[in-house]
Amino acid sequence: MDCVFCKIIAGQIPAAKVYEDDRAVAFLDINPINPGHTLVVPKAHYADLLSTPPDLAAHLMTVVQRVAAAVRAAVGGQDFNLGLNHGAGAGQSVGHVHLHIMPRRPGDGHTLFGGKPYPAGEMEKIAQKIKAAF
Numbered sequence: 001m002d003c004v005f006c007k008i009i010a011g012q013i014p015a016a017k018v019y020e021d022d023r024a025v026a027f028l029d030i031n032p033i034n035p036g037h038t039l040v041v042p043k044a045h046y047a048d049l050l051s052t053p054p055d056l057a058a059h060l061m062t063v064v065q066r067v068a069a070a071v072r073a074a075v076g077g078q079d080f081n082l083g084l085n086h087g088a089g090a091g092q093s094v095g096h097v098h099l100h101i102m103p104r105r106p107g108d109g110h111t112l113f114g115g116k117p118y119p120a121g122e123m124e125k126i127a128q129k130i131k132a133a134f
Contacts, residue, residue: 005096036075
């Protein structure tokens with residue numbers, strides 16, 4: 001087993017676990033954006049969101065809601081970012097699906113992605129391609 005999250009789940013690597021049930025576990029990120037940055041991970045190994053069964057993905061979101069409320073209560077503040085990096089090109093560094101709960105505070109030094117508008121007519125073309133892919 002080479003997956004660091006599978007090793008954490010198996011108890012082979014220590015982690016600061018904050019929640020666990022029969023299908024998921026949540027633990028503090030070792031390189032947090034801010035204190036309280038927590039990862040929510042399924043116990044079963046799935047490489048990414050699209051390979052995760054829909055019922056398990058839904059369960060992960062239920063866990064995220066519970067854990068995010070606890071993180072907010074513990075570290076203060078009301079705001080957080082929820083992140084999921086799908087694939088190496090999107091910054092996924094561990095090949096086991098996981099969601100990041102990242103507490104935020106004004107002036108914490110972190111920024112969001114900068115968007116840019118579509119060129120004229122491009123939005124409609126992309127929308128049609130996405131609709132056709134279903």
